[in-house]
Amino acid sequence: MTPRKIIIAGNWKMNLNVQQSSLLLQHLQEHIKIQRLVEVVLAPSLLALQPLSLQLDRRRFRLAAQNAFYKDEGAYTGEVSFAMLRELVHYVIVGHSERRFYFHETPEVVRDKVAAAVRNGITPILCIGETKREHEAHETKQVLHDQLTTAISNLTSEEIESIVIAYEPVWAISSGRDFAHHEVARPDEVARAARFIRHDIAELYGQIAADKVRVIYGGSSNAENAYAYLSTEGIDGLLPGGASLQYMEFAGMVSAAERVQQAKIKELSKTNGRTT
Numbered sequence: 264m265t266p267r268k269i270i271i272a273g274n275w276k277m278n279l280n281v282q283q284s285s286l287l288l289q290h291l292q293e294h295i296k297i298q299r300l301v302e303v304v305l306a307p308s309l310l311a312l313q314p315l316s317l318q319l320d321r322r323r324f325r326l327a328a329q330n331a332f333y334k335d336e337g338a339y340t341g342e343v344s345f346a347m348l349r350e351l352v353h354y355v356i357v358g359h360s361e362r363r364f365y366f367h368e369t370p371e372v373v374r375d376k377v378a379a380a381v382r383n384g385i386t387p388i389l390c391i392g393e394t395k396r397e398h399e400a401h402e403t404k405q406v407l408h409d410q411l412t413t414a415i416s417n418l419t420s421e422e423i424e425s426i427v428i429a430y431e432p433v434w435a436i437s438s439g440r441d442f443a444h445h446e447v448a449r450p451d452e453v454a455r456a457a458r459f460i461r462h463d464i465a466e467l468y469g470q471i472a473a474d475k476v477r478v479i480y481g482g483s484s485n486a487e488n489a490y491a492y493l494s495t496e497g498i499d500g501l502l503p504g505g506a507s508l509q510y511m512e513f514a515g516m517v518s519a520a521e522r523v524q525q526a527k528i529k530e531l532s533k534t535n536g537r538t539t
């Protein structure tokens with residue numbers, strides 16, 4: 264048995280023009296070496312995807328889109344489809360709380376986007392998470408269940424195995440003014456959420472899908488707390504926003520991921536040794 268591959272995915276959100284994006288990538292390429300154990304993903308703005316795809320070292324980085332529309336083509340002014348992105352990106356972020364909040368994306372829209380991504384061979388990074396009010400009312404388990412089951416309801420168990428689910432408590436995201444006064448999620452809260460997610464998947468789609476699916480964490484993650492979150496039971500990666508815009512922070516997160524993965528492999532080989 265091998266551990267699930269850790270993924271560090273930087274969500275640049277609506278920051279950096281094409282030139283600034285290219286400069287950030289240049290810095291990242293100088294500071295992040297080829298990773299055997301960690302998958303490093305960058306989600307720049309839609310506009311920067313094409314130029315960055317020509318500039319990036321594919322052995323080190325993969326690209327993600329931050330959004331796309333669920334129809335493949337047609338009269339949908341202003342939208343870009345998953346079909347248009349399929350040659351360009353490996354991943355797409357779907358269901359981010361900023362899209363649910365500012366762009367009124369309903370659970371059904373999120374579900375259709377997840378299905379459209381999979382249909383077009385793009386792996387969704389599905390974001391789910393409770394608001395501060397829901398957190399304080401102890402509704403986390405129910406909220407995660409509802410968001411998750413609706414979002415993946417059009418997928419098969421095999422398709423679910425390969426997606427990435429990001430637990431993103433809205434109250435812990437440093438999204439700026441409208442989400443001001445964010446707090447920090449403790450690793451034990453993150454571990455608990457990961458358990459809820461895997462439990463739901465096991466119940467509905469079987470233990471194999473639950474064991475294979477990657478569950479990652481997002482919300483004020485940075486180079487300093489990356490090791491703690493990545494060592495958390497059931498967590499296979501991070502989705503940083505703010506920290507992904509600073510190359511030293513992001514590179515620090517990647518190197519924390521590498522150290523955690525090495526430790527996991529060592530631990531697993533000891534266990535395997537004991538059982539054979």
Ligand code: PGA
Pocket residue numbers: 274431435436437438481482483484502503504505506
């Ligand atoms: P943050 O954003 O790391 O700036 O809190 C995380 C996210 O929104 O995915």
